[in-house]
Amino acid sequence: MIKVEHLTKxxxxxxxxxxxxxxxxxxxxxGFLGPNGAGKSTxxxxxxxxxxxxxxxxTVAGFDxxxxxxxxxxxxxxxxxxxxxxHDMRVDExxxxxxxxxxxxxxxxxxxxxxxxxxxxxxxxxxKKIAGLSKGFRQRVGLAEAMIxxxxxxxxxxxxxxxDPNQIRQVRELIKSLGERHTILLSTHILSEVEATCNRxxxxxxxxxxxxxxxxxxxxxxxxAGLVNLEVKTGTEDPTEYLLKIPGVKEVQLEINGVWxxxxxxxxxxxxxxxxxxxxxxxxxxxxxxxxxxxxxxEDVFVELTHTES
Amino acid sequence: xxxxxxxxLVRELSAFYYSPVAYVVLFFFLILNGLAFWFSIAPLSxxxxxxxxxxxxxxxxSFWIAYLLVFPVITMRLFSEEFKLGTIETLxxxxxxxxxxxxxxxxxALLFYLTLWLPSLLYFLxxxxxxxxxxxxxxxxxxxxxxxxxxxxxxNLSLGCLASSLTSNQILAAMIAxxxxxxxxxxxxxxxxxxxxxxxxxxxTSYVAQLDHMDTFSRGVIDSRPLVFxxxxxxxxxxxxxxxxxxxxxxx
Numbered sequence: 001m002i003k004v005e006h007l008t009k010x011x012x013x014x015x016x017x018x019x020x021x022x023x024x025x026x027x028x029x030x031g032f033l034g035p036n037g038a039g040k041s042t043x044x045x046x047x048x049x050x051x052x053x054x055x056x057x058x059t060v061a062g063f064d065x066x067x068x069x070x071x072x073x074x075x076x077x078x079x080x081x082x083x084x085x086x087h088d089m090r091v092d093e094x095x096x097x098x099x100x101x102x103x104x105x106x107x108x109x110x111x112x113x114x115x116x117x118x119x120x121x122x123x124x125x126x127x128k129k130i131a132g133l134s135k136g137f138r139q140r141v142g143l144a145e146a147m148i149x150x151x152x153x154x155x156x157x158x159x160x161x162x163x164d165p166n167q168i169r170q171v172r173e174l175i176k177s178l179g180e181r182h183t184i185l186l187s188t189h190i191l192s193e194v195e196a197t198c199n200r201x202x203x204x205x206x207x208x209x210x211x212x213x214x215x216x217x218x219x220x221x222x223x224x225a226g227l228v229n230l231e232v233k234t235g236t237e238d239p240t241e242y243l244l245k246i247p248g249v250k251e252v253q254l255e256i257n258g259v260w261x262x263x264x265x266x267x268x269x270x271x272x273x274x275x276x277x278x279x280x281x282x283x284x285x286x287x288x289x290x291x292x293x294x295x296x297x298x299e300d301v302f303v304e305l306t307h308t309e310s
Numbered sequence: 311x312x313x314x315x316x317x318x319l320v321r322e323l324s325a326f327y328y329s330p331v332a333y334v335v336l337f338f339f340l341i342l343n344g345l346a347f348w349f350s351i352a353p354l355s356x357x358x359x360x361x362x363x364x365x366x367x368x369x370x371x372s373f374w375i376a377y378l379l380v381f382p383v384i385t386m387r388l389f390s391e392e393f394k395l396g397t398i399e400t401l402x403x404x405x406x407x408x409x410x411x412x413x414x415x416x417x418x419a420l421l422f423y424l425t426l427w428l429p430s431l432l433y434f435l436x437x438x439x440x441x442x443x444x445x446x447x448x449x450x451x452x453x454x455x456x457x458x459x460x461x462x463x464x465x466n467l468s469l470g471c472l473a474s475s476l477t478s479n480q481i482l483a484a485m486i487a488x489x490x491x492x493x494x495x496x497x498x499x500x501x502x503x504x505x506x507x508x509x510x511x512x513x514x515t516s517y518v519a520q521l522d523h524m525d526t527f528s529r530g531v532i533d534s535r536p537l538v539f540x541x542x543x544x545x546x547x548x549x550x551x552x553x554x555x556x557x558x559x560x561x562x
Contacts (some may be wrong), residue, residue, distance in 0.1 A: 048403040052560055073405040084396035087323075088328035100317035145400070159534070186375040 001026045001183040002047065007056035009042050016042040017207040019056070024200075026152070028039070029179040031194035032187040032216075034204035035306050040084035040187040041081055044157050045203070047068035048078040055195065059154055074103065077146035077182075078090055081157040083138055087208070090124055091141055094130060097146060102149035116144040136167040147178065154178065156186040160193060173196055191298040201298070205306040218301045220270065228274060230254070230263040233287040242284060246276050260289065315410055322418030325387070332422070334393060335383050339426050342376035347433045368455045368528040374521075378495060381463075382487035384422055384482045385470025388415045389555060394476035402559060412471070412552045419467045429460060451530030458527040461540035462520055466491050468547035475554045494518050 002024040009016045017039035024030050034040050045051045047058055049072055058065045063072040070142040075282060086094060095113045104112055115124050120140040125133060130141060139159065146154055159175065160168045168190065175184060176197050177272050188194060194201055195215045203211040203218075232239060232254075240252045241259060248271050254263035274291055281288050326332045350366035353359050359366070367373060392398040401411065434452060473486035501515030516522065523536045 032338070045399070050399055050403050050559070070405045070407065073403060076403070078403040080396065080399040082396060084395055084398075084400055086325070086395070089326065097317055097321055098400075098404065101314055103314070103404060103405065105313060 001028070002058070002060055002185065004043075004047075004058045005056055007046065007058055009039075009046060009051065010052050010054045013212050015207055017204070020204070020207075020209050021056075022209060022212055023186060024203055026182060026183055028180075028200055029175070029186070029198045030186045031198035031201045031304060032185055032204065033189075033194065034190070036189075038204045038306070039207045040204060041305055043159055044078075044185070044187060048080075049073055050078075050154050059294075066302070074149070074154045076129060076262040077149065077151035077154045079142045079146040079156045081161075085130045085138060085141060085145075085273065090127055090129055091117075091133070092126040094141065095144060096183050098131050098145045099148045104149055112148050112150070119147075119177075121170070128247055135162050136164070139163060139171070140187050144172065147182070150181075152183060153283065154182050154184045154186075156184065158187055158189070160188060160190060160291075168193065191302060200210070203302065203305050210305040211301070215298050219296045219298060226250075226267050226271070228265045228267060228277065229263075229290055229292045229294060230265055230277065231260055231288070231290035232281060233259050233289070234261060234284070235259075235286075237284065237286075239284075239286065242280055243277065246273060248276075262290075264294065276309035311410075313416055314406060318406065318410060318414040319418055321414055322388075323421060326384075326422050328416065329387065330389070331383060335380060336426065339376055339380065340429060343370045343433075346370040346373040347430065348375075351437065360452060362528075363437060364452055364455060365528045367430070367434075368524050369521075374415065375407065377459075378491060380426060381466040381470045381491045382473070382484040384419050385467055385474050385487055386484035387474070388419060389473055389475040390478050390483045394480070398559060399413045408556055409552055411473075412548060412555055416468060416471050416548060416551075418473065419518070420464060423463050423467060424506045427474075431456065449530075450532060451528075453525060454527040454530050454532050457532070458523055458536060461544075462523070463535055464544040465540040465547070468544040469494070472547050472551045472554065475551045475558065482524065489541065495520055498522065 004023070005021050007020045008018050008294075011058040014264060020043060032040050032044070039296075042051065045055050047060060047065060049069045049101065049183060050177075052066050060072045061073070061075045065072045089097070095116065096109060098110045100111055117126060120143050122137070122140055122144055125137055130138065133141065139162070143159060145154070146156065156175070159279075160171050163171060172193055175186065178184060179197070186198075199214060200213050200217060201211065201213065202209060243249055243252045245263060248268050249265055250268065252263070254261040265273075265277070272293065274293065278288065280286075347363075347368050350363045351370065353366070354363075392401060398508075403409070427429075469490040470487040471485075474480075474483040474488060476486060477483050480507050495518075497515045497523060498519040501512050501519065504511065506512075517535070517539055523533065526533050
């Protein structure tokens with residue numbers, strides 16, 4: 001659906017994105033992550049054919065976003081950051097206008113305006129002026145507008161920014177349901193949202209693509225994935241040397257806390273030694289109060305890949 | 311494509327009427343034009359005049375003030391507001407061509423400008439009907455000045471479009487437009503002032519001598535030079551506007 005090859009964009013000497021390449025297949029929901037100023041919006045703007053790239057190529061549904069811009073744009077629904085809208089228009093009027101611009105007419109247009117309003121929960125505000133709508137409603141107007149022409153690809157730049165938790169949940173559900181029919185590329189800072197909705201994550205930092213994988217794989221590859229938490233009562237015995245004898249255990253760090261020893265054990269990534277540890281405890285007659293695998297989150301991945309020593 | 315352009319045009323036109331500026335402009339325009347019309351019929355009470363009502367109307371100071379002030383006010387919003395609100399991003403990611411946007415914005419401004427002159431046309435027709443004599447003889451004497459208003463208006467509006475595409479600040483856009491429109495209008499004055507010492511300058515400024523052109527046209531004489539000159543310049547300025555528009559968008 002999207003194919004990006006060596007995409008570079010410079011603004012007056014400042015490199016916003018550098019040699020980015022990735023592909024998105026039809027039907028995927030892809031989360032686009034990165035710190036502020038990493039180049040997410042720039043990449044999305046290029047894909048929406050708002051900006052021309054300095055070099056490199058991007059195609060949407062096989063159409064070059066710069067050379068075949070009009071054909072590409074017909075297949076894209078784009079929600080810009082901060083959702084710019086004409087404040088003097090009414091919701092119905094705006095949706096009809098945008099639908100017409102995107103090539104809808106007559107009964108089809110009417111049907112789509114009704115359907116998107118229904119889907120985005122805009123039914124009761126159709127006659128209202130956009131200027132008088134709350135942030136949440138404006139966001140939904142933007143979303144309705146982006147999908148009005150049933151585009152193959154939806155590009156959503158921070159669709160949940162500025163929404164309250166209930167609205168975020170609603171938008172997330174909406175995006176999930178849209179994912180059944182559309183390919184979606186969305187950027188966000190809410191990582192739990194990405195874990196809940198996206199098949200794949202792209203992480204970009206300082207204009208470079210750092211990772212591209214499913215949230216599950218990213219989390220599993222992380223260093224912290226190889227940690228086991230342990231809280232154990234061993235009496236006078238020091239468990240460390242016993243634990244280190246288990247094949248695969250790399251490092252043990254336990255602190256004494258009364259009669260309990262609490263800490264973590266570093267093991268090889270992609271392995272699970274909890275069974276062996278439990279076996280050892282039974283054998284040595286230790287009492288275990290906690291034995292759990294450290295669950296890394298996407299946040300850990302994000303921080304690990306994008307944090308900068310400054 | 312036609313449907314798309316119509317949608318853009320309707321949006322632009324309705325944007326005029328959604329803003330209070332349109333009504334302020336309409337109001338002052340009515341007053342100034344009403345004054346100009348009153349000045350042109352008042353002398354008739356003192357006996358016959360050598361000039362027609364239309365001729366006096368289109369050469370009155372209040373007419374020219376209204377004429378010159380209206381361009382920046384009409385055009386300042388066109389591009390500046392889109393840049394300011396960021397709606398330029400949603401607009402240009404819809405499947406519309408850049409020239410369609412520039413063209414419809416210009417056309418919307420032109421249509422609004424033309425509606426401003428309708429009341430004055432009505433004055434002349436009502437005058438003719440009331441006193442049983444035409445305000446300005448037959449045919450060309452009446453519509454020739456309107457033809458000139460159209461072409462001169464096109465040119466000045468295109469200058470306004472250019473000014474608006476340069477900045478996202480509407481006030482600044484209006485100021486730039488004023489400078490351009492007035493600057494070209496008053497070039498003629500420079501031509502008058504030092505024309506005798508420099509015939510070439512006089513010749514050049516005569517092309518944009520809007521006062522002289524109106525004097526000619528309001529007599530019912532149709533000069534083909536302004537009819538070619540102004541539309542050509544309009545096309546040129548719109549072309550520049552188109553490139554500025556693209557440049558600003560891509561620079562963001």
